[in-house]
Amino acid sequence: MSARSAYSCQIQGCNAVLILCGLAAAGLAGSQFSRVGIHNYRDIDLRILNWIHALTGLIGIYSIARNHGSIVTKTLYCVSIVIGVATAVFYGFTTYRIVDAKRNLQSLQNAAGFDAEFGAEEGNYTGRIVISAIMIGVPAVAALVSLIAIILLDRLVLVAYPVYPTQNREVEIAAENSKKALAAIAAIKLLLGVGVLGLCVFVEYEHENVASADNRYIKIALDHISAMLCICSAVVDLFAVAIAMSIIAAVWTLKTVEQNTFPFYKNDLKFYYLAKQTNDPSVASVSSPRYIIIVCHGVLIGCFGLLFILSCLSALATGSFLQSDYLSLNQRAERGLSVQGKMFSALHILWAAGFMGLVILGLLDLSWRGEFIGGDLLWVSILFFVTGALTSNNHSTMLSTKFVLNIVCLGISVEKLCASVNLIYQYSSYPIYTRGPERTFIGQIVLVSIQTGLFGAEALTSLASSVIFGRALSRLPSSTYRHSNAIHTFFALGTLFYAVVITGCYVVFELGKWRYNEVPIDVPFFRLGNGPLAGAVFIVQLVCVCYPRLLAASTLLHIIVAAIAHFTISSAMTNTFYLYQLLHSQDIIRASTEQETIFQVAIILAAGATLACAVATFCGTICALRSSYILHHKSASTNSTVVAPLEENFGSLRYNSMAPPPGTSPLPIQPMEEQSVYWSADENPFYYHTSKRFYGQPYQIESGFYGYALANPNQGVHHHRRLTSHAVQTQIGHAFEEER
Incomplete structure (x- = not known):
């Protein structure tokens, strides 16, 4: 058996184990509908979250069999590692709580009527402990197997004899700057992510201290996973590039801001203000548990906002890094598009500032604000600010980033706009509000009306920006077939x-x-x-x-x-x-x-x-x-010597890597993915063109130009004096697998 076949079999074995782990976790989630259901169902349950292991295994099997998609597969492996580790720790604490609850119940065995009242319930604890213990082992196994699969995939998918394009000084400097920026952002995100993870544990511990004795389970949990995803993304950014991991980490951190502010931080403020009004001694000092929770939880939410911004910056730096070629660096936005972009960015930031003002009003203990909740506007304020502030010197990356963020803002603004209109109607007609104090009745309607106006303005701004940037993006040259x-x-x-x-x-x-x-x-x-x-x-x-x-x-x-x-x-x-x-x-x-x-x-x-x-x-x-x-797999236009492959099943050849030829500058990206072999009938029929694919960015060889596709045949005429052909012909004979 060849080395490649051995690695393939081992990875497929890992994928099969992941499928079994995912199905087992989903099956154990169904046990909650039986008598052995765990009593944390009102807080959070992570069993169904682990179905991602099954998806990872299925995608892994497909990718190895079809010989492409290792980038998506590796991203899923990273997510499975994070979910597996977090779930194992979560159910470790849950198992301890279940055992403690059983011990407390058994202490009442000598009480009169215990068997009639709690006899059946006592027998259910054994099943709960077993299920919770299994949920420690299954995710832990999935995380370990995912780590092993990543290591094996690194050995399986290697490209040797890399072809390094000759770069001019401008391209080389841009690539180095993007690399340094990405490394700096990753280091900051790693340090902040570790600190945020520790703060999450502390806040959860303080919540446990103020909870009742029978409800001391972990309540939030998803914030721990968000912090771990940021740590994982930062580690990947230090050694490779992974836009998908940065996007996933950004989404989870932003949704964590939303979930933690409402309902969790809202409830923390509610309990604190009520205790303060009743002169409760538990909130009289800065060392009281409620006061500590208010301060630490607020800091935690702010830190997640910073992690979201850092994740967006790392995704932007990665996109700029991967697009560091001559054409991308020398493309400039039209003056009209540039002016419109700056105007819309200023509007996004203006609306974000307005929402931040509403957030502050909602968090203050003001009697006239009524039922207005400002905390749930914090995450949209951060999103709109990032949409306006985020930009790039790379024209293609800038257009893609602006288009994607504006589509996200548009969808969310429309949703919140409709919800705000409904709140205005309910606050003005619902009996409990109309019969209340007039000051409160007017105050909350005014606040929600301002919120509605801001969402409407943001929706219009996002719609116009999406159309403008989408139109500009669609006009860029395309190299896909x-x-x-x-x-x-x-x-x-x-x-x-x-x-x-x-x-x-x-x-x-x-x-x-x-x-x-x-x-x-x-x-x-x-x-x-x-x-x-x-x-x-x-x-x-x-x-x-x-x-x-x-x-x-x-x-x-x-x-x-x-x-x-x-x-x-x-x-x-x-x-x-x-x-x-x-x-x-x-x-x-x-x-x-x-x-x-x-x-x-x-x-x-x-x-x-x-x-x-x-x-x-x-x-x-x-x-x-x-x-x-x-x-x-790039395009095959009528003006190109590159044609689409006859089949989608390509071979992956594994060789020893070689240093770049003297006088050239390699792209500082870990080589990854298979070599897709394309036949060129216009060239020597005994030679092939090979497209070297990196982690997230392939070589774009089109009519002899690296990083440049002739989507418009006339463009080659205008730029032929400035571009030098770096196409390399590689003679490939028949590759035979080594017999073992």
Whole structure:
């Protein structure tokens, strides 16, 4: 057996183990509907989150079999490592709490009537301990196997005899500057991520100290995973480049800001202000637990905002680094586009400042603000500020970044705009508000009206920016070959399904809250899901049929939606557990059959949202995998000597790496991915053109020009004096595998 075959078999074995671990975790999540359900169902449950291991295994098997997609596979392996480690630690503490609860229950065995009241419950603790203990081992095994798979994949996918393009001084300096910037950002993000992870543990510990004795389970948990994703992303950035990991870390940190501010930080402030009004001695000093939680939790939320900004900067630096070629560096935006871009950036920052003012008003203890919650505007304020402030000297990277961020802002602004309009109507007509103090009645309507106006202004700004930057992006030269959009469109339907379900949950739960005065959920997962954003991504995918140049931006948007869906799935499943307990609790007195119907509809919607999150994550990953293949296999125009491959099954040859030829400057990126062999009939028929693919960036050899594709045949005439051909002909004979 050759070395390559051995590595392939080992990696496929790792992928099979990951599939089993993911299915086992999802199966154990179903045990929550039985008598051995763990009592932390009202807080957070991470079992369903570990279904990502099954997805990682499936994508890994496909990538090895089809011989492409190692970038997507490695990203999933990194995510599996983080999720596995975090889940194992989470259920380690959960197991301790279950054992402690059993010990406390057994201490009452001698009490009269214990067997009749708690006899059956005592027997369920053994099953709970076993399930929780298994959930320590399964994610730990998945994390270890994912780490092994990454190491094996590094050995399997190596390209040797690398062809290094000759670079002029300008390109070399730009690449070095981008590399230094990326390393500096990664180092800062690594240090801050480690500190934030420690602060997350401390805040969780303080929450545990003020909780009741029977409810001392971990309550947030997802913030720990967000910090670990940032650490993982920073480590990867120090040794390679990974835009997808930076995007995933950015999404999780921003959603952590949203979730921590509402409902968790809102509840912390509520308890603190109530205790302060009643002169509770527990908040009288700076060393009191409630005061410590308020300060530390606020600092933690701010640090996650900084991690989001750093993750966006690292993704931007990576994009600029990968686009460091002559054409990208010498492209300049038109004067009109540049002026419009600066104007829209200023508007984004202005609206962000307005939202930040509302955040401060919402957090202050002001009687006239009523039910206005300003904390849930913090994450959109950070997002809008980054959208306005983030830019790049690389024209292509700048256009892609602006387009993607404006589409995200547009989807979120439309969602929040509709919700704010509904709040104005409810605050002005709901009896509990109309009969209250007039000052409070007017104050909260004014605040929500300002919020609505800001969201409307941001929606218009994002729409105009999306059109302008999308039009400019679609006009850039494209080097991807013509491809069918059927696969992308089909799997984009999964994103549309997610958009419809999450938006439907938002509408129905808000209707139940205001019309029937029922809130049958603890964590509003539908606010975390951002359904309208997924709908906007689906529309962008349809636009890609006419404008293939938007494919890369569409891929980034699919990654964003997949990350949001994976963040939301735990909260959706936790609410499903909670609603199931409400429906099957005998000690809850229901006023009418209408309330029973509301609970039944709510559990159906919560379960459907859980399924939609899984579907969106899966479909987003498939779209990214397909786009990665298309973007790495370049076009074959009628003016090019490069043609599309006859088959999609290419061979991967493993050689020893060689130093770059004297007098040339290598691109400082770890070589990765297979060599795609293209036949060139216009050249010597015994020679091939090879496209050397790096981690996230292939060589773009098109009619002899590195990093430059002749999407427009006339462009070669204008630039032939400035560009030097670096195409290299590599003679390839028949490669035979070594017999072992």
